[in-house]
Amino acid sequence: MNFTDFQTALLDEIKVISGEELEVFPKKLNKNNGVIKDAMCIRKKGEAMAPLIYLEDYYSQYKNGVPLITLARHMIELYQEDIPKKAPTSLKSFNDFETVRNKIFCRLVNYEMNSTLLARIPYRRTLDLAITYYYHVDDLVCKDATIVITNEHLIKWKIGEDTLYHIAWENTIRELPCDVERIEDTLRDLMTPEELEEISPSDHSDSDFIPMHIITNSSRCMGAISILYPLSLKKTADHLNSNLYILPSSIHECILIPQHKSYSKQDLEQIVTDINTTQVAPQEVLSNRVYFYNRGEDTISL
DSSP, X not given: OOHHHHHHHHHHHHHHHHTTSEEEEEEEEEOGGGOEEEEEEEEETTOSOOOXXXXXXXXXXXXXXXXXXXXXXXXXXXXXXXXXXSOOGGGTTTTOHHHHGGGEEEEEEETGGGHHHHTSSOOEEETTEEEEEEEEOOBTTTBTOEEEOOHHHHHXXXXXXXXXXXHHHHHHHHHSOEEEEEHHHHHHHHSOHHHHHTSOOOOTTOTTOXXXXXXXXXXXXXGGGGGGSTTHHHHHHHHHTSOEEEEOOOSSOEEEEEOOTTOOXXXXXXXXXXXXXXXXXXXXXXXXXXXXXXTTTTEEEO
Protein backbone atom coordinates (compact mmCIF):
# COMPACT_ATOMS: atom_id res chain seq x y z
CA MET A 1 0.00 0.00 0.00
CA ASN A 2 1.50 3.35 -1.01
CA PHE A 3 1.42 6.35 1.33
CA THR A 4 -1.68 7.96 -0.19
CA ASP A 5 -3.69 4.75 0.13
CA PHE A 6 -2.35 4.27 3.67
CA GLN A 7 -3.44 7.76 4.68
CA THR A 8 -6.95 7.19 3.33
CA ALA A 9 -7.27 3.77 4.99
CA LEU A 10 -6.00 5.10 8.33
CA LEU A 11 -8.44 8.02 8.15
CA ASP A 12 -11.36 5.62 7.53
CA GLU A 13 -10.24 3.39 10.42
CA ILE A 14 -10.09 6.31 12.85
CA LYS A 15 -13.56 7.47 11.79
CA VAL A 16 -14.99 3.98 12.36
CA ILE A 17 -13.50 3.77 15.86
CA SER A 18 -14.36 7.32 16.97
CA GLY A 19 -17.80 7.50 15.35
CA GLU A 20 -19.28 10.99 15.12
CA GLU A 21 -17.54 12.21 18.26
CA LEU A 22 -14.41 13.41 16.46
CA GLU A 23 -13.58 15.28 13.29
CA VAL A 24 -10.61 13.74 11.48
CA PHE A 25 -8.91 15.04 8.35
CA PRO A 26 -5.44 14.99 6.74
CA LYS A 27 -3.37 18.17 6.59
CA LYS A 28 -0.17 19.16 4.81
CA LEU A 29 2.19 21.35 6.82
CA ASN A 30 4.65 23.70 5.15
CA LYS A 31 7.86 23.52 7.15
CA ASN A 32 11.18 25.35 6.84
CA ASN A 33 13.11 25.04 3.54
CA GLY A 34 9.97 24.13 1.61
CA VAL A 35 9.64 20.76 3.35
CA ILE A 36 6.04 19.49 3.44
CA LYS A 37 4.95 17.12 6.22
CA ASP A 38 1.77 15.03 6.18
CA ALA A 39 -0.22 15.01 9.40
CA MET A 40 -3.60 13.95 10.73
CA CYS A 41 -5.77 16.49 12.53
CA ILE A 42 -8.11 15.12 15.20
CA ARG A 43 -10.53 17.28 17.19
CA LYS A 44 -13.94 17.36 18.75
CA LYS A 45 -16.57 19.27 16.81
CA GLY A 46 -16.49 22.94 17.70
CA GLU A 47 -12.94 22.94 19.07
CA ALA A 48 -10.82 25.86 17.91
CA MET A 49 -7.54 24.05 18.53
CA ALA A 50 -6.46 20.55 17.63
CA PRO A 51 -3.21 18.58 17.78
CA LEU A 52 -1.53 17.60 14.52
CA ILE A 53 -0.05 14.10 14.47
CA TYR A 54 2.68 13.42 11.90
CA LEU A 55 2.14 10.33 9.75
CA GLU A 56 5.68 9.42 8.69
CA ASP A 57 6.41 7.18 11.68
CA TYR A 58 2.99 5.57 11.46
CA TYR A 59 3.56 4.64 7.83
CA SER A 60 6.93 3.11 8.74
CA GLN A 61 5.27 1.03 11.45
CA TYR A 62 2.61 -0.10 8.99
CA LYS A 63 5.25 -1.23 6.50
CA ASN A 64 6.89 -3.17 9.35
CA GLY A 65 3.68 -5.13 9.93
CA VAL A 66 1.72 -3.14 12.53
CA PRO A 67 -2.04 -3.46 11.73
CA LEU A 68 -4.00 -0.36 10.71
CA ILE A 69 -6.47 -0.75 13.57
CA THR A 70 -3.61 -0.70 16.09
CA LEU A 71 -2.21 2.49 14.58
CA ALA A 72 -5.64 4.14 14.53
CA ARG A 73 -6.26 3.30 18.19
CA HIS A 74 -2.83 4.61 19.17
CA MET A 75 -3.51 7.88 17.34
CA ILE A 76 -6.82 8.35 19.14
CA GLU A 77 -5.16 7.59 22.48
CA LEU A 78 -2.46 10.14 21.69
CA TYR A 79 -5.12 12.73 20.94
CA GLN A 80 -6.94 11.99 24.18
CA GLU A 81 -3.72 12.41 26.16
CA ASP A 82 -2.90 15.78 24.58
CA ILE A 83 -6.45 17.01 24.05
CA PRO A 84 -6.57 20.77 24.61
CA LYS A 85 -9.22 21.39 27.26
CA LYS A 86 -9.08 25.09 26.46
CA ALA A 87 -7.03 27.50 24.41
CA PRO A 88 -3.63 28.17 25.99
CA THR A 89 -3.53 31.26 28.17
CA SER A 90 -0.72 32.67 26.05
CA LEU A 91 -2.89 32.51 22.90
CA LYS A 92 -6.10 34.02 24.26
CA SER A 93 -5.00 37.59 23.53
CA PHE A 94 -2.76 36.91 20.53
CA ASN A 95 -4.28 39.81 18.58
CA ASP A 96 -3.07 42.20 21.29
CA PHE A 97 0.57 43.01 20.50
CA GLU A 98 1.36 44.29 24.00
CA THR A 99 0.37 40.88 25.36
CA VAL A 100 2.64 38.87 23.05
CA ARG A 101 5.58 41.23 22.44
CA ASN A 102 7.84 39.71 25.11
CA LYS A 103 7.59 36.23 23.57
CA ILE A 104 8.58 37.11 20.00
CA PHE A 105 12.08 36.07 18.92
CA CYS A 106 14.40 36.02 15.89
CA ARG A 107 15.73 33.02 13.99
CA LEU A 108 17.79 32.43 10.85
CA VAL A 109 16.59 30.55 7.77
CA ASN A 110 18.02 30.08 4.29
CA TYR A 111 16.91 32.85 1.92
CA GLU A 112 16.67 30.91 -1.35
CA MET A 113 15.21 27.73 0.14
CA ASN A 114 12.36 29.73 1.71
CA SER A 115 11.48 32.13 -1.11
CA THR A 116 7.81 31.08 -1.07
CA LEU A 117 7.51 31.46 2.70
CA LEU A 118 9.31 34.82 2.72
CA ALA A 119 6.69 36.25 0.37
CA ARG A 120 4.16 36.22 3.21
CA ILE A 121 6.24 36.87 6.32
CA PRO A 122 8.34 39.83 7.56
CA TYR A 123 12.10 39.32 7.33
CA ARG A 124 15.42 41.04 6.73
CA ARG A 125 18.24 39.71 4.57
CA THR A 126 21.75 38.94 5.84
CA LEU A 127 24.45 36.96 3.99
CA ASP A 128 22.60 34.18 2.12
CA LEU A 129 20.12 34.01 5.01
CA ALA A 130 17.02 35.76 6.30
CA ILE A 131 16.16 36.83 9.85
CA THR A 132 12.55 35.82 10.51
CA TYR A 133 10.34 36.01 13.59
CA TYR A 134 8.39 33.55 15.71
CA TYR A 135 6.22 33.55 18.80
CA HIS A 136 7.08 31.03 21.52
CA VAL A 137 4.04 29.39 23.11
CA ASP A 138 4.95 28.80 26.74
CA ASP A 139 2.01 26.76 27.97
CA LEU A 140 1.28 23.38 29.57
CA VAL A 141 -0.94 22.41 26.64
CA CYS A 142 1.23 23.51 23.72
CA LYS A 143 4.53 23.17 25.57
CA ASP A 144 7.30 24.45 23.27
CA ALA A 145 5.21 25.16 20.18
CA THR A 146 6.03 28.15 17.98
CA ILE A 147 4.01 30.37 15.66
CA VAL A 148 5.63 31.98 12.62
CA ILE A 149 4.93 35.71 12.54
CA THR A 150 3.32 36.67 9.22
CA ASN A 151 2.54 39.91 7.43
CA GLU A 152 -1.09 39.47 8.51
CA HIS A 153 -0.01 39.59 12.14
CA LEU A 154 1.73 42.93 11.56
CA ILE A 155 -1.42 44.34 9.99
CA LYS A 156 -3.50 43.25 13.00
CA TRP A 157 -0.92 44.63 15.42
CA LYS A 158 -0.54 47.85 13.39
CA ILE A 159 3.25 47.76 13.49
CA GLY A 160 5.99 47.60 10.88
CA GLU A 161 8.88 45.18 10.39
CA ASP A 162 11.36 47.64 11.87
CA THR A 163 9.46 47.81 15.17
CA LEU A 164 9.06 44.03 15.18
CA TYR A 165 12.77 43.52 14.54
CA HIS A 166 13.99 45.71 17.39
CA ILE A 167 11.59 44.17 19.92
CA ALA A 168 12.29 40.59 18.80
CA TRP A 169 16.05 41.20 18.70
CA GLU A 170 16.11 42.54 22.28
CA ASN A 171 14.01 39.59 23.45
CA THR A 172 16.29 37.10 21.68
CA ILE A 173 19.52 38.44 23.17
CA ARG A 174 18.03 38.83 26.66
CA GLU A 175 16.07 35.56 26.94
CA LEU A 176 18.24 33.28 24.75
CA PRO A 177 21.86 34.26 25.49
CA CYS A 178 24.77 32.88 23.49
CA ASP A 179 26.39 29.60 24.52
CA VAL A 180 29.80 28.57 23.12
CA GLU A 181 31.25 25.16 23.96
CA ARG A 182 34.14 23.05 22.72
CA ILE A 183 32.85 20.50 20.26
CA GLU A 184 34.44 17.61 22.17
CA ASP A 185 32.56 18.66 25.32
CA THR A 186 29.30 18.72 23.38
CA LEU A 187 29.95 15.23 22.03
CA ARG A 188 30.87 13.91 25.48
CA ASP A 189 27.53 15.14 26.83
CA LEU A 190 25.79 12.98 24.23
CA MET A 191 27.78 9.81 24.94
CA THR A 192 27.00 6.97 27.31
CA PRO A 193 29.51 6.08 30.09
CA GLU A 194 30.50 3.00 28.07
CA GLU A 195 31.27 5.09 24.99
CA LEU A 196 33.31 7.54 27.04
CA GLU A 197 35.48 4.72 28.42
CA GLU A 198 36.44 3.70 24.89
CA ILE A 199 37.81 7.15 24.07
CA SER A 200 41.46 7.80 24.79
CA PRO A 201 42.36 11.29 26.05
CA SER A 202 43.03 13.74 23.21
CA ASP A 203 46.57 14.99 22.83
CA HIS A 204 46.03 18.73 22.56
CA SER A 205 49.77 19.26 22.16
CA ASP A 206 49.54 17.66 18.73
CA SER A 207 50.42 20.28 16.12
CA ASP A 208 47.59 18.99 13.92
CA PHE A 209 44.95 19.64 16.58
CA ILE A 210 42.61 22.49 15.64
CA PRO A 211 40.07 23.49 18.32
CA MET A 212 36.45 23.61 17.18
CA HIS A 213 33.53 25.14 19.07
CA ILE A 214 29.75 24.96 18.86
CA ILE A 215 27.88 28.25 19.06
CA THR A 216 24.16 28.21 19.87
CA ASN A 217 21.76 29.76 22.38
CA SER A 218 20.83 28.75 25.92
CA SER A 219 17.87 26.64 24.73
CA ARG A 220 19.85 25.03 21.87
CA CYS A 221 16.82 25.68 19.67
CA MET A 222 16.94 28.13 16.73
CA GLY A 223 20.41 28.97 18.05
CA ALA A 224 22.23 29.74 14.78
CA ILE A 225 21.03 33.33 15.18
CA SER A 226 23.61 33.70 17.97
CA ILE A 227 26.40 34.26 15.43
CA LEU A 228 24.86 37.72 14.96
CA TYR A 229 24.80 38.61 18.68
CA PRO A 230 27.06 41.52 19.65
CA LEU A 231 30.56 40.25 20.61
CA SER A 232 29.47 36.58 20.42
CA LEU A 233 32.13 35.75 17.82
CA LYS A 234 34.72 38.28 18.95
CA LYS A 235 35.08 36.70 22.39
CA THR A 236 35.82 33.29 20.88
CA ALA A 237 38.10 34.76 18.20
CA ASP A 238 40.09 36.69 20.81
CA HIS A 239 40.31 33.59 23.00
CA LEU A 240 41.70 31.60 20.06
CA ASN A 241 43.73 34.57 18.80
CA SER A 242 42.41 33.96 15.30
CA ASN A 243 39.84 34.87 12.70
CA LEU A 244 37.09 32.25 12.40
CA TYR A 245 35.43 30.09 9.81
CA ILE A 246 31.73 29.61 10.57
CA LEU A 247 30.14 26.35 9.41
CA PRO A 248 26.31 26.59 9.50
CA SER A 249 25.61 23.06 10.72
CA SER A 250 21.85 23.66 11.21
CA ILE A 251 19.27 26.30 12.13
CA HIS A 252 20.05 25.39 15.75
CA GLU A 253 23.84 25.85 15.91
CA CYS A 254 27.03 26.61 13.99
CA ILE A 255 30.59 25.29 14.22
CA LEU A 256 33.46 27.73 14.75
CA ILE A 257 36.94 26.86 13.43
CA PRO A 258 40.00 29.12 13.78
CA GLN A 259 41.47 30.28 10.49
CA HIS A 260 44.07 27.73 9.40
CA LYS A 261 46.11 27.46 6.23
CA SER A 262 45.39 23.72 5.88
CA TYR A 263 41.68 24.37 5.21
CA SER A 264 40.59 25.39 1.72
CA LYS A 265 37.20 26.87 0.83
CA GLN A 266 36.33 23.62 -0.95
CA ASP A 267 37.28 21.52 2.10
CA LEU A 268 35.08 23.56 4.41
CA GLU A 269 32.09 23.63 2.10
CA GLN A 270 32.41 19.87 1.66
CA ILE A 271 32.25 19.45 5.44
CA VAL A 272 29.07 21.54 5.61
CA THR A 273 27.50 19.68 2.69
CA ASP A 274 28.31 16.31 4.29
CA ILE A 275 26.78 17.42 7.61
CA ASN A 276 23.61 18.69 5.91
CA THR A 277 23.27 15.54 3.82
CA THR A 278 23.87 12.93 6.52
CA GLN A 279 23.23 14.52 9.93
CA VAL A 280 20.56 17.21 9.55
CA ALA A 281 16.84 16.91 8.81
CA PRO A 282 15.93 18.74 5.55
CA GLN A 283 13.81 21.33 7.38
CA GLU A 284 16.73 22.14 9.72
CA VAL A 285 19.38 22.84 7.06
CA LEU A 286 20.63 26.43 7.25
CA SER A 287 23.14 26.77 4.39
CA ASN A 288 25.79 24.96 2.36
CA ARG A 289 27.97 28.05 2.35
CA VAL A 290 30.82 28.86 4.76
CA TYR A 291 31.17 32.25 6.49
CA PHE A 292 34.31 34.10 7.56
CA TYR A 293 34.60 36.21 10.70
CA ASN A 294 37.23 38.97 10.70
CA ARG A 295 37.94 39.75 14.34
CA GLY A 296 39.82 42.97 13.55
CA GLU A 297 36.78 44.41 11.75
CA ASP A 298 34.17 42.42 13.75
CA THR A 299 32.39 41.44 10.52
CA ILE A 300 30.95 38.28 8.94
CA SER A 301 31.19 37.66 5.22
CA LEU A 302 30.64 34.78 2.79
